[in-house]
Every structure is written in C-alpha cells, then in structure tokens.
Amino acid sequence: MRLRSLACAAAAALPLAAQTPPSALPRPKPAAGQPYTPPKTPWGDPDLQGLWPGSINIPMQRSVSFGERNVLTDKELAERDAAEKQRVEQGHWIEYYPATRQASLIIDPKNGRFPPLTPEAAKRNKEMRGGLGPPSLAGVEKRADSWEDFDLWGRCITKGLIGSMLPGNLYNKGNQILQSPGYFIIRNEMVHETRVIPLDRRPHVGSAIRTYMGDGRGHWEGNTLIVETTNFKDGIGMNNVPPILTDKLRIVEKFTRTAPDELTYEATVEDPGTWTRPWTILVPYRMDKDYTLYEYACHEANYGLLDILKGARATEAKAAQEKAGQGK
Amino acid sequence: MKLTFSILAAGAGVLAGVTPVLAHHSFAAEFDEKQVVKLHGTVTKMEWVNPHAWIHVAVQNPDGSSTEWMIEGNTPNGLLRRGFTKKSLEPGTEVFVEGYRAKSGDFRANGSSITFKDGKKLFLGSSKDEVTSVPPEKQ
Numbered sequence: 001m002r003l004r005s006l007a008c009a010a011a012a013a014l015p016l017a018a019q020t021p022p023s024a025l026p027r028p029k030p031a032a033g034q035p036y037t038p039p040k041t042p043w044g045d046p047d048l049q050g051l052w053p054g055s056i057n058i059p060m061q062r063s064v065s066f067g068e069r070n071v072l073t074d075k076e077l078a079e080r081d082a083a084e085k086q087r088v089e090q091g092h093w094i095e096y097y098p099a100t101r102q103a104s105l106i107i108d109p110k111n112g113r114f115p116p117l118t119p120e121a122a123k124r125n126k127e128m129r130g131g132l133g134p135p136s137l138a139g140v141e142k143r144a145d146s147w148e149d150f151d152l153w154g155r156c157i158t159k160g161l162i163g164s165m166l167p168g169n170l171y172n173k174g175n176q177i178l179q180s181p182g183y184f185i186i187r188n189e190m191v192h193e194t195r196v197i198p199l200d201r202r203p204h205v206g207s208a209i210r211t212y213m214g215d216g217r218g219h220w221e222g223n224t225l226i227v228e229t230t231n232f233k234d235g236i237g238m239n240n241v242p243p244i245l246t247d248k249l250r251i252v253e254k255f256t257r258t259a260p261d262e263l264t265y266e267a268t269v270e271d272p273g274t275w276t277r278p279w280t281i282l283v284p285y286r287m288d289k290d291y292t293l294y295e296y297a298c299h300e301a302n303y304g305l306l307d308i309l310k311g312a313r314a315t316e317a318k319a320a321q322e323k324a325g326q327g328k
Numbered sequence: 329m330k331l332t333f334s335i336l337a338a339g340a341g342v343l344a345g346v347t348p349v350l351a352h353h354s355f356a357a358e359f360d361e362k363q364v365v366k367l368h369g370t371v372t373k374m375e376w377v378n379p380h381a382w383i384h385v386a387v388q389n390p391d392g393s394s395t396e397w398m399i400e401g402n403t404p405n406g407l408l409r410r411g412f413t414k415k416s417l418e419p420g421t422e423v424f425v426e427g428y429r430a431k432s433g434d435f436r437a438n439g440s441s442i443t444f445k446d447g448k449k450l451f452l453g454s455s456k457d458e459v460t461s462v463p464p465e466k467q
Contacts, residue, residue: 095406137353137354138354140353140354140357141354141356141357144357154353154354156379171402171403171405171406172403172405172406292409294404294405294408295378296378296379296403296405297378298378298379299378300377300378300379301375301377301378301379301380301382302353302378302379303400303436304353304354304358304379304380305353307358307431307432307434307436308353308354308357308358308431310430310431310432310434311357311358311359311360311430311431311432312357312431313432314431314432314433315431
C-alpha cells in the first residue's frame with residue numbers, strides 16, 4: 001500500500017529510538033513482494049469481517065505547508081499526539097486516539113486538500129442561510145432560528161457517507177463489517193447506521209429514489225471489495241465535509257484487508273455539482289476484537305437542539321430588553 | 329428566589345484547567361461560558377439517554393424548597409466503556425457540581441466536574457488518564 005510504503009520509508013530513515021509513540025511504529029508485514037492474502041469465508045469471498053473502530057488521529061486535510069508530503073516527521077508526530085492529549089484533557093467527553101504518521105486522510109489531490117468548489121457551488125453555499133453558509137456545528141452559533149440551522153448530525157439524522165466512515169469521532173467510533181453470501185454489511189455506531197450492500201451486480205434503484213446514505217452496489221476485484229454508491233438525496237451534507245452537495249454525488253469505496261489486523265479503506269468522492277474534480281481519502285483501520293458497538297439512538301433525548309433554540313430566544317429577549325432600556 | 333448555588337463570573341482559574349467540552353452539538357450555542365455554576369445537592373436520578381446522559385440534582389434553597397438541576401454528561405456508550413453504568417450514580421448521592429449554565433436560563437448546566445463529599449472526583453467522560461479516577465461503585 002502507498003501509505004505503508006511511505007511509513008516504512010520514513011521509519012527506515014530514522015533511528016528506532018526516536019520513533020514515538022509506539023502506536024506509530026510500522027506494523028509487521030509479509031515478506032517483501034508477498035501481498036497479504038486474507039482468509040476466505042466459507043463461500044469463498046475474502047473475509048473482512050470484524051470490528052474496525054476509527055480510533056485514529058488523522059485530520060481530513062493537510063496543512064498547506066506540507067505540500068505533497070503525507071508523512072509526519074518525529075517532531076510533527078509528537079506534536080500531533082500532544083495536541084490530542086491536550087484536547088482530551090480539556091473535555092471529559094472525548095476519546096483519545098493515538099497519532100499516526102499519515103498527515104491527512106485526503107491523499108488525492110496530492111496536496112491533501114479538498115479540490116476547489118465549482119463557481120456555482122461556491123455561490124450556492126455562500127448564499128445559504130442569508131449569507132451565513134451551510135448549517136454546521138459552528139454555524140448554529142451564528143444563527144439558531146430553526147431546526148434548519150442545524151446540520152444533519154446535530155439533528156441526529158446521519159453523518160452521511162463518507163461521514164459515517166471517517167475516524168476520530170468524539171466518541172462512538174465503532175465500525176463493524178459482516179458478510180453473508182451475496183451481501184456485505186457495514187455498521188457504523190455513529191449514527192446508528194447499517195448498510196446492506198448486494199454483491200450480485202444488480203442495477204442501482206431508479207433515479208427517482210434518493211436517500212441520505214445512497215444506494216450501494218459491491219463487487220470483488222481480487223481481494224478488494226469495490227462499493228459504488230449513488231442515488232443520494234439532493235442538498236445534503238456529510239460530516240466533516242463543509243459544502244452542501246448535489247444529487248450528482250457518487251462515491252466509490254475500496255475495502256482491502258492488508259494484514260490480519262489491518263483494513264485499508266479508500267473512498268473516492270465525486271460530485272460535479274460541487275467540486276471541480278473528485279477527491280480520495282485513505283483510512284488505515286485497525287482490528288479491535290474487544291470493541292463493542294452499542295445502540296446510539298441519538299434522537300432519544302436530543303435536548304441540545306431545544307436548549308440551543310431556547311438559548312437563542314433568551315439571548316434575543318435580553319438584547320431587546322437592554323435596547324428598550326437604553327431608549328428610555 | 330435565592331438558591332444555594334452560586335453563579336460566578338468566568339475567569340482564569342475559576343474552573344482550573346477546564347474549558348467547555350465538545351459534543352455533537354455546539355457548546356457555545358447551548359451554554360454560557362460566562363455563567364459558571366457551583367452546585368451542592370443530591371442526585372435524584374440519572375437519565376441514561378442518547379445522545380448524552382443527564383444527571384438530575386436536587387439543590388436545596390434557603391427557604392427549604394429545592395430546585396432540580398439537570399447536568400449534561402457524556403454519551404451512555406462512552407460512559408459504559410469506562411465502566412460507568414446506570415447504577416453508578418444512585419439517587420441520594422451527595423455531589424458538588426461545577427459547570428456552565430444553559431443560555432436558556434433553565435436550570436440546566438454542562439457539567440465540567442462532579443465531586444463527592446469525600447473529595448473524590450467523578451468524571452463523566454473518557455480521557456484515559458481519568459479512568460482510574462472513576463469511583464462510582466464506591467459511593
């Protein structure tokens with residue numbers, strides 16, 4: 001794999017003692033030139049089943065200063081790990097994930113950054129909510145007039161695709177893969193998603209059918225499962241990806257078990273209604289057999305939404321009162 | 329109505345080392361970081377609900393009445409992974425709470441720390457360094 005090669009090259013160039021933390025050390029690999037062959041299911045498919053939580057600290061985008069370099073130095077690795085520890089210490093809710101040498105999830109474009117928006121998409125997104133931009137966690141601080149000012153995650157609906165697959169959730173980062181003859185099943189703990197993907201080459205559902213998580217179809221190419229997902233709803237977002245998208249969204253995912261405890265996930269996202277070109281992320285998942293996925297019925301008591309709306313009204317009332325007082 | 333809780337002006341050191349937590353909603357939009365509350369009361373129940381658990385604490389007022397505050401905590405899944413269960417914080421437990429009050433003016437707060445009367449701290453979240461500090465079964 002590209003990432004493994006880069007990590008290996010970086011590690012070889014440095015004294016072993018200087019490599020910290022231990023979690024970032026290279027993984028055991030098969031002999032040179034011998035790609036790992038995963039076990040097979042009883043019906044002969046490569047077996048990718050297991051728990052693959054996103055306990056990984058890799059930001060979506062890379063700093064501009066990195067250019068095309070996607071491997072951290074020892075110093076940068078230590079800094080990223082220290083920043084994560086500090087972040088966790090500041091809040092009691094979030095979970096700690098060890099840093100890795102991969103500088104950004106985005107591996108294409110080569111600078112590790114989102115490609116430019118099309119002029120139409122830039123204009124459309126900029127004009128949303130009266131010029132405040134798309135709904136987001138930060139955006140709701142600027143305006144909380146209605147539920148429409150909250151993003152899909154804040155409303156407990158979904159993190160979307162590929163949002164549901166991204167590592168580094170504040171909590172509930174579990175992912176599970178299950179397989180049965182003719183199907184590939186992916187569960188995401190955040191937010192309570194299950195995708196059941198047929199592998200029999202059947203066509204996608206009709207173009208009039210549109211969903212938040214889209215319609216996925218899978219097939220094997222060697223030991224890699226390719227999943228193509230289309231039929232997304234128009235005007236939805238995906239977590240950690242800023243713009244609101246169009247129904248031209250198409251996502252191609254590649255799942256490859258590259259070691260007994262390692263699953264390499266690549267996803268290419270294209271939406272010609274939003275970006276000027278496709279972009280690709282790479283996530284190096286690690287097996288965690290002890291992880292348990294629990295139900296996350298997010299909407300059960302989403303008091304936060306109500307509190308934020310009530311808080312905004314209380315703030316307005318106070319401002320109006322103060323203004324009235326000044327006028328006397 | 330004068331209550332036996334205090335609202336302090338937020339300032340350096342008031343909640344040493346504690347800054348607003350992150351969640352799947354916006355802290356800044358929901359809670360007022362300038363309204364630091366310190367409460368002393370008794371747990372009445374724990375709402376073991378998603379996306380975040382809420383601890384209800386009865387705080388006695390000078391006139392003998394009591395006010396029920398709701399303190400927001402981590403997601404139940406995260407609490408469970410740290411060995412914290414629904415029964416870890418039983419009704420009747422005496423606690424000291426520090427947090428930030430909701431902007432709505434309701435008796436709700438984001439809990440930054442909960443301390444038991446013996447001085448032990450109960451953390452509601454998931455920093456690995458805090459794991460050893462969780463003493464719920466001992467209360």
